[in-house]
Amino acid sequence: MKQSEEQIGLNRSLGLISSLSLVIGTVIGSGIFFKQAAVLDYAHSTNLALVAWLVGGLITMASGLTIAEIGSQMPHTGGLYVYLEKIYGKFWGFLAGWMQIIVYGPTLIAALGSYLATLLVAFFDLPKTSTPLLAVIVIALIAAFNLLSNRYGAAFQVITTIGKLLPIAAIIIFGLLFGKANAFNQVATTSGSVSFNGFGMAILATLFAYDGWVLIANMGGEIKNPQKLLPKAIVFGIGLVLIIYMLVTAGIFRVVPASLIHRLGDQAAAHFATIAFGQVGGKLLNIGIIISIAGCINGKVMTFPRIMYAMAKNDELPFSKQLAYLNKRMRTPMVATLTVCSIAALMAVTVDADRLSELCIFTIYLFYVLAFFGLFKLRRLKTASPFRVPLYPFTPIVAILGGVFVLVSELNSDLTGVLASIFFVALGIPVYLIKCKK
Template identity: 30%
Template sequence: MENPGYARRLTLFDAALIVVGGIIGGGIFLNPGIAAQRTSSGLVLLGLWVGAGLLTLVGCLCYSELGARRPQAGGSYVYLREAFGELAGFLFGWTMLLVIYSGSAAAVATIFGTYATSVFGLPANLVKPLAVGALVFVTGINLFGIKLGARIQNVFAILKLAAIAVLVVTGLAFAGAGTTQAFSSSPMPPGAGGIAGALLPVLFAFSGFSYLNNLAGEVRDPQRTLPRALVLGMLVVIAAYVLTNYAYLAVLGHDGLAASSAPAADVMSRVFGDAGAKVIAIGIAISTLGFCNITLVAGARVLQVMGEDGLFFASVARLHPVHRTPNIALGALSGWAILLVLAANYGQLLDFATFGDWAAYAVTIATLFWYRRHVKERPSFVTPAYPLLPLVFMATVVAVVVAYAWSKPLSAAVVCGVVLAGLPVYAVWRRLFSKLAR
């Protein structure tokens, strides 16, 4: 039986909130403390967040053109396969399944478990079971159609923005006495590895801006809607992130932020006591659920398209005949993410997912040059200041990834090993098992 095809049910409002929900997970509530440990002042820290936001905005502009050119499910996988060949597409999908999307969902689900145990005073050994439960929950939501999933995703996104608004207002209204010191200028610690080490947790918090492109086959009027949603959603995220970090610094100071493992909870606790900490912890838990939701939904679309192309099992290509959702692909990705939750800790998942994610962004944006050269029709949106902006994005990301690999060779080696392992898997699949996909 032929697939019924995806239904285009996502509006501009839905799409913009998918961008917001795909970026804002748990990183903004946890990673500022890690970044503060690796910087020397509040000004440097804020500069990193602004710079990472602008860099990600450039990435959104590039992905806007790619989405306008190929408004179909699959996102980066489709662009890489078409521009650089089937092997490139397979390696992206392989790495996405094993490390990037699954690792991101597992890492943020772990944050959910951490905050949930904190709110309800549960023992620490329940963090992983709660993380697994979160992944099962968001998977179940999306078995019944994109519109229902989008409505729940919209609720998650609005609630997480409300939590950030409460945090920002609290920080601005109750700034600490050390605010001036927190924003005093001081040089960045020397060494490219130090810069990369500070920037990587910041970049992790901005990861996920490309998820909407994976869902392009379900967006109404995608040539117009995709670029608008990507830019609008990204501007909202930049504003939210910069203001949140300002609030952290205003209440805790730079040294206090560097010493904090849960800065959002510490800010609210300092102002409102335990009740404030629990309120923001609930907001964070909701935020992480929204991120896990969109990560798994977006990744499942990649696996589904790979199945259609014969690069994965035929079963994952099937769409539910009524809900028109790739339920088998969704279950496969969720199942692997659950295994990662059980096998690794948050720090490992953070490093693996971020390293792989941003390396994939740089390679995917390189496809713009292929499209500009080989596909002559002009899309509804073109990247401004081409080729300067794509080149700046690629060069910056490559520099950060290389510097971080130098400072954390084991994490980089694991991700590179996963990618390289995909080469023999692809060869064996094509030679012996491709008939399983037919």
Template identity: 30%
Template sequence: MSRSTDTTLPGTLSVLDVVALTVGVVVGASIFRTPSLVAENAGSPLLTFAVWGLGGGVSFIGAVCYAELASAYPHAGGDYHYFQRAFGDWMAFLFAWARLVVIQTGSIALLAFVFGDYASELLSLGAHSSSIYAAAAVLGLTVLNVAGVRLGKTTQRALTAATVLGLIVIVGTGLFLAPDAAASSTASGGGSMGSSQFGMAMVFVLLTYGGWNESAYVSAELKHVQKNMIRALLISLGLITTLYLLVNWAYLSGLGLGGMSGTDAVAADLMRATLGETGAIVLSVFVAIAALSSTNATIFTGARTSFALGQDASLFSVLGVWDDGANTPANALWIQGGIALALVGVGAATRQGFESMVDYTAPVFWLFFLATGVSLLVLRRTEPDVDRPFRVPLYPLTPFAFCLASVYMLWSSLAYTGVGALLGAGVLLAGVPLLWFRERAPADS
């Protein structure tokens, strides 16, 4: 792959553009599912708020690290390109493999389970209702994408706006329409949180904050990037953190800690408690649509990454086939869909679909986040003359802090999650022998 150190992109994006992108990517279906799991592990309202605030701080530290890499090395491959420069082809290949079989496909299954949980609120299909809906979502959206159907930019913006609007409705409902009994229950309860509960709470919190790194991919196109990147990151992450804290306040006010913990559809339960069954139905429809939108977007971007892998490595050349008629990477979509369906099956077998997919993806996700932080340190040393329009403040303390946070999250996701974590790690390691074959079957240029 050609390097792009000297690539200069036109500064066409404003701070508002980057803020809209970041908020749109981060605020998705997970915020309707994870708060109950965080509350269950936190054990008290105060600790619940604390871990959500800490998640915003960790996300900001990581985002500024990504911003330096993206502005210094503008490239469509993103992390793939950083790893290739800092560590060589082997790390880049393992990252691409992980995206194909763990990170992206696991995220598709995870989001599909959110759809399944809320669709089951509308019409239950039995003991495996959520898994049936999740599988139908993966299959249906894959077929649509193979046919060339994809969400347009205007539709994506509308759905993002609808998601934020829905969260504002939840905030208003929980804070101003909550039953007095539920609201008073949040005042009590000052439990403690052990290390295992804290680790699991942070796994779910940072999953919900996930996606802020997408803003780093457009940093090279941001006008006056030296001063505006920090502004865009501060504004977007500040908005997201504030919104997440308000949503959790609403959940606690409307349901209390006990009512919030352990439910599969916390937003629907809040609407049911305040506005009755009609409110729960309306909210479940909205969340199901938001989850489908997130799932479709993940299917779309994941298939393009897999297509790039097929173009770069002849071992995976079957992925690098483009359907000119439908203008889609059809083979990549079908294979990605098949893997995601298999992961839905894993979730169905454990009867904890969403949690199982978090277990499956989290260790691998944090391993490569750690590698990104290390790559920043490596490239600062090995390529000191590269122009860096944006530099991480308080270097090297900031990237060290990000690496330490990533190490802790990697350890937490391995130590405190279930068998899914071992499965995800095993699937990643299965890519190591493929390196040997790849070296003997180099990609066609």
């Protein structure tokens, strides 16, 4: 992809605040509210649960630092698709892009849209049968908003990020200042004991809650001075999320006993809100989660179509001419945005998108690990980089080990899902071969 073409087409208008909001907004969805019980159950104690959130954050930070150095050398639209293409060749770049635009991206949008619709149905006491239609409406509205200039999508991302941080701040402040329980040394259940495998699963659960930070790389062609701002957005964004996750977890542990969190499951955060703010607390938390998920969907609708646009610009997809269309006034990839969101809307009403997105975890982490290894190749080539990862080679090794841990865990726990995800990626091979032949 020629950088000059990218500058002519897309609007390079995103600053540090917008980029930070995209990182934070695409990471913080509903996981921090609903993963507390799962992490605690796996870790068995509040001490190890806090350590698991910390370890997951540090692995994510190592991953972010590694990608930051690669991204600072390739500040173009497309993220992993561009990185793997330039490091390993067109075939691997194409598969990374195909995976994200046909399956992974749409299923994440569909799953989040369906979950947001479920919350809206409960909040407004609507018929449950309206959930699929409401999910489609949510996806369509956010897609329509992102057909405007990226400045509007970025502004919406900033607003929703601030909105989601307000209930998070309330949980932290109330929990740490007014909680009566000890956040440390609590045991979730009286039966069983902690095991290495259990602690590993706790870390795995936190890694899924931290995922999404890499999507800012898809916007490389729209960030001002991306060689400097992209690394800052990734590093500062992940750092803030790590701190937020640790403080929220400690705040909840200070108010809700570990044994009760175990019994409540994914309703532990709602119970916290009721204790802290009365019956209205649950409603307030739901509003915060609704805003949080809306911002998360917006971040994904902003970023995934950029991969499709970048691949179409390289004439690697069927109907590339149409998919590479930019509105002359708004300078946004309208057809790519509508295509990705149409696939997502279709999934929201026809399949279990949440399960489908789980099936893609293995392959997305496979491409993560390939990218992490790519940094060693770039270092051997002695390419100039505006950003250098600290503590090299230790930092990328930690990122690789974290990615391999996810891959091995998925192989052990969901072999059928792994094979299914590989099948979805393999569907792109004939498309690639046909385009190459042409």
